[in-house]
Amino acid sequence: MDAAVTPPLRIQTTKSTPISSQVARAHVQNFLSDFEQRASATSGGDSTVIAQLRKVADALREERDAVKKTAESS
Template sequence: MDAALTPPLRIQPVHVQRVSPEAAQKRVEDFLHKFHARNVAKNSGESTTSAQLQKLADALNEGQ
């Protein structure tokens, strides 16, 4: 029998700050760059998160 699936954690924001699409894109790109650097430094093969972040950065770039 398969193990029961555990749903992902739900994140509840406690503060909202609006940012422009350009600022959001810059923040995502900065985070993505740092995330890649950490993965390379620790030889991590995890690519799902970085792929999703890259899609987000690309979508923000298209919106401009």
């Protein structure tokens, strides 16, 4: 008999504060750095999470660059 599957935890926000993509990227970079250190200390960690966080940080940088380019051309 298969084990019962537990659904993932659902997180719901109660409030939000808008921040710039630059600040968001800095937070992601800080978290990623800390996460990589903790993950490497414990059996290599999960490279999938690290890769996805890098993609988020890169997307935030691209968004900031696009906004800067648009502002400069206006």
